[in-house]
Amino acid sequence: MMRVYPSHSWDLDYREAAALQARLSAKVRFGPLPVEKIRRVAGADIAVSKSAKIAVAAIVVLEFPSLETLEERFACAPLTFPYIPGLLSFREIPALMECAKTIETSFDALICDGQGLAHPRGFGLACHVGLVLRKPTIGCAKSLLVGEFAEPGRLRGDFSPLRFNGRRVGSVLRTQDGISPVYVSPGRLVDHASARRIVLACAPGYRLPEPIRRAHTLAGDEKRKMEAGG
Numbered sequence: 001m002m003r004v005y006p007s008h009s010w011d012l013d014y015r016e017a018a019a020l021q022a023r024l025s026a027k028v029r030f031g032p033l034p035v036e037k038i039r040r041v042a043g044a045d046i047a048v049s050k051s052a053k054i055a056v057a058a059i060v061v062l063e064f065p066s067l068e069t070l071e072e073r074f075a076c077a078p079l080t081f082p083y084i085p086g087l088l089s090f091r092e093i094p095a096l097m098e099c100a101k102t103i104e105t106s107f108d109a110l111i112c113d114g115q116g117l118a119h120p121r122g123f124g125l126a127c128h129v130g131l132v133l134r135k136p137t138i139g140c141a142k143s144l145l146v147g148e149f150a151e152p153g154r155l156r157g158d159f160s161p162l163r164f165n166g167r168r169v170g171s172v173l174r175t176q177d178g179i180s181p182v183y184v185s186p187g188r189l190v191d192h193a194s195a196r197r198i199v200l201a202c203a204p205g206y207r208l209p210e211p212i213r214r215a216h217t218l219a220g221d222e223k224r225k226m227e228a229g230g
Contacts, residue, residue: 002103004132010080010094017087018121024131025123030186033109033136033194035201038064040107043202043211044099044129046092047219049227053079056226057095058219060211061105065201067210074222075099085145086120089128100133108136109190109198113212115139116187116195118162118170120146130188137187138195139170140209144183154178157200161192171196175203182207 008020041064047056054076061071077095081087092114115124116139126139147164149172156177162170162185170185173196184199186192202209208216 002100002106002133004097004100005134006097006132010090012081012090014084014087017081017090021087021121021123021128025121025127027131028123028127028188030117030191031189033190033198035194035197038108038198040064040070040105041198041202041211042103042107042110043113043209043213043215044096044110045113045212045215045219046095047216047223048079049223051227054226055079055092055095056219056223057092057099058215058222059096059099059103059110060214060218061103061107062202062211062214064108067202067204069214071103071105072214072218073099073102074218075102076222076226088114089125092125093128093132096129097132109138110135110187111138111140111199111202111209111211112187113140113142113208113216115141115145115183116170116185118145118147118164118183118185122169124185124187126185126187136189138190138198139183139185139187140199140212141183141185142208152181159196168192173199175200175207175209176205179207
């Protein structure tokens with residue numbers, strides 16, 4: 001079973017949570033993670049049942065580079081933190097921790113459906129998850145949270161740097177020809193090039209990389225089953 005390393009309370013208000021992010025961001029380290037050294041990659045996503053006030057977390061582990069699913073798990077936890085852009089990790093990580101505790105297959109990197117360094121305080125969901133799990137993590141988001149960029153080329157693999165307050169915080173990456181890009185940023189123990197290469201290698205046929213695409217499907221399916229069962 002995977003160990004988790006929570007280092008703080010999750011019962012915080014807005015000001016406390018934002019201040020904690022600013023402090024924890026100083027603990028995050030970045031560096032190259034060669035794609036050729038990766039044997040397994042995981043994806044994490046959350047589905048929220050507003051009626052039941054429950055978060056359903058899913059983690060899927062894939063063999064790399066074949067992207068064959070090796071393990072998939074889900075877990076539920078009460079929603080105790082409100083929806084506040086920029087503070088989603090406090091809403092989602094409690095459920096992700098419960099899910100991570102059930103994972104039996106080790107992995108070399110985790111892709112999160114959310115931001116990493118591309119965050120107002122440089123500490124998005126992927127950074128926070130990386131510290132809690134002590135794993136290399138990557139943020140891959142469908143929409144922009146912060147930063148400015150030039151539109152990348154229209155072909156798969158084209159990208160442009162994402163900058164915020166004069167700092168490089170991510171890459172705007174085209175994973176398929178002619179479709180909307182994704183916003184990729186380092187979470188922990190990866191750099192911009194590593195994050196981009198891993199996401200692209202995990203997205204052979206769809207806009208979203210397979211690890212988070214499958215985690216998204218699993219979390220959504222389990223949420224619907226839970227709601228249907230009352």
